[in-house]
Amino acid sequence: xxxFNSALVATGLFLSGSALAHVGLSDSxxxxxxMVSQAPTTLxxxxxxxxxxxxxxxxxxxxxSIPLTLPSSATSQEAFSFSLPALNAANYTVNWMIMSDDxxxxxxxxxxxxxxxxxxxxxxxxxxxxxxxKEHTEHQ
Amino acid sequence: MILTVFEISVLMSKWVIYLSVAAVIGGTLxxxxxxxxxxxxxxxxxxxxxxxxxxxxxxxxxxxAQVGSFAETGLMGMFDAQMHAFLWPTQVxxxxxxxxxxxxxxxxxxxxxxxxxxxxxHFSVAISIISTLLIxxxxxxxxxxxxxxxxxxxxxxxxxxxxxxxxxxxYPLWKxxxxxxxxxxxxxxxxxxxxxxxxxxxxxxxxxxxxxxxxDSPTELLSSDYGIxxxxxxxxxxxxxxxxxxxxxxxxxxxxxxxxxLAKRKLQKSIGLxxxxxxxxxxxxxxxxxxxGPISLG
Numbered sequence: 427x428x429x430f431n432s433a434l435v436a437t438g439l440f441l442s443g444s445a446l447a448h449v450g451l452s453d454s455x456x457x458x459x460x461m462v463s464q465a466p467t468t469l470x471x472x473x474x475x476x477x478x479x480x481x482x483x484x485x486x487x488x489x490x491s492i493p494l495t496l497p498s499s500a501t502s503q504e505a506f507s508f509s510l511p512a513l514n515a516a517n518y519t520v521n522w523m524i525m526s527d528d529x530x531x532x533x534x535x536x537x538x539x540x541x542x543x544x545x546x547x548x549x550x551x552x553x554x555x556x557x558x559x560k561e562h563t564e565h566q
Numbered sequence: 567m568i569l570t571v572f573e574i575s576v577l578m579s580k581w582v583i584y585l586s587v588a589a590v591i592g593g594t595l596x597x598x599x600x601x602x603x604x605x606x607x608x609x610x611x612x613x614x615x616x617x618x619x620x621x622x623x624x625x626x627x628x629x630x631a632q633v634g635s636f637a638e639t640g641l642m643g644m645f646d647a648q649m650h651a652f653l654w655p656t657q658v659x660x661x662x663x664x665x666x667x668x669x670x671x672x673x674x675x676x677x678x679x680x681x682x683x684x685x686x687x688h689f690s691v692a693i694s695i696i697s698t699l700l701i702x703x704x705x706x707x708x709x710x711x712x713x714x715x716x717x718x719x720x721x722x723x724x725x726x727x728x729x730x731x732x733x734x735x736x737y738p739l740w741k742x743x744x745x746x747x748x749x750x751x752x753x754x755x756x757x758x759x760x761x762x763x764x765x766x767x768x769x770x771x772x773x774x775x776x777x778x779x780x781x782d783s784p785t786e787l788l789s790s791d792y793g794i795x796x797x798x799x800x801x802x803x804x805x806x807x808x809x810x811x812x813x814x815x816x817x818x819x820x821x822x823x824x825x826x827x828l829a830k831r832k833l834q835k836s837i838g839l840x841x842x843x844x845x846x847x848x849x850x851x852x853x854x855x856x857x858x859g860p861i862s863l864g
Contacts, residue, residue, distance in 0.1 A: 529708035
């Protein structure tokens with residue numbers, strides 16, 4: 427019996443299969459860390475699996491919030507799109523918190539810089555490119 | 567990694583939920599193996615009832631801690647109406663709802679499962695079996711297996727049922743060692759040992775199936791935090807299997823060879839050690855399924 431058990435344990439250790447990754451942000455528009463000259467009219471977030479968006483905030487470097495309307499939590503989805511108001515040249519940070527279909531909580535952020543938006547042509551402060559620090563804070 | 571009060575609460579309550587699930591499922595199984603021991607059956611019925619009561623409490627704490635964690639507004643965040651409205655219609659709410667139904671009906675069934683009225687007793691047994699299935703099914707709603715499809719959900723269902731049957735039987739078996747008649751102890755232990763072979767095979771097959779589905783490569787078992795935690799769990803499972811084999815092939819046969827009190831004491835002590843390892847395995851599982859994930863996207 428011990429030999430049988432050991433064989434099964436060893437088999438499990440050496441078998442491989444499909445991967446399961448934590449759900450996170452896979453793509454965004456504007457892209458994370460990008461510098462854009464045209465003010466985006468929509469913000470698009472795409473995750474690696476269907477999620478429910480729990481919280482979403484967008485701020486410039488002066489901590490001024492950009493109003494965004496969250497979808498209802500009725501169904502989970504991979505991609506989200508939000509209409510943006512007219513943006514000024516600035517560094518913007520988007521903070522998200524999601525619940526994946528396995529009930530886990532994840533949060534992270536992405537940033538982009540708008541350096542020349544319409545009438546507003548003043549230069550923005552160069553931004554750091556090391557964002558998108560996804561944090562798997564908790565599973566349920 | 568620094569855990570918040572809510573995350574620690576989620577972890578601890580999840581551990582208690584695991585123990586409660588083991589108590590109600592393992593206790594229900596043992597009730598059928600100790601039919602000839604009325605005093606022991608009373609103890610096991612109380613054990614099932616206590617498990618169900620702790621299960622109800624832990625499910626409630628776990629849910630409010632999750633709400634507080636999502637709300638991120640301090641302790642009062644546990645009562646955030648908006649976050650409750652968000653979480654309740656999701657799989658988190660479904661899990662809480664069905665676990666409360668399962669543990670609640672199990673609590674009621676435990677009070678009536680030894681009734682002298684045959685109809686009430688049979689009804690209570692039926693309720694307890696349905697409740698155990700219901701509680702086990704809730705493990706397919708959330709967690710890593712929920713994202714992997716039906717096969718993984720089937721594996722987790724089998725895993726929960728057989729692991730709970732095994733671990734939850736330790737207390738009744740430990741209590742059994744207080745009986746004077748060694749032959750009775752040996753008979754029950756032998757029966758449990760025969761069932762145990764099936765349990766062990768199913769535990770290993772379902773566990774290995776999940777390991778196979780959760781990992782991309784064997785190297786992840788040592789290179790990621792999640793993999794290391796799984797490796798620790800597998801090592802502990804190997805230890806508990808060795809203890810089970812020690813019982814089956816050495817300590818139980820010794821009950822009729824050596825002096826009664828000494829052989830019983832050794833077996834009881836060893837079951838206690840087995841239960842301790844099981845507690846650590848369940849704690850590891852709570853960590854695995856809470857603060858760690860199979861593969862980081864980072």
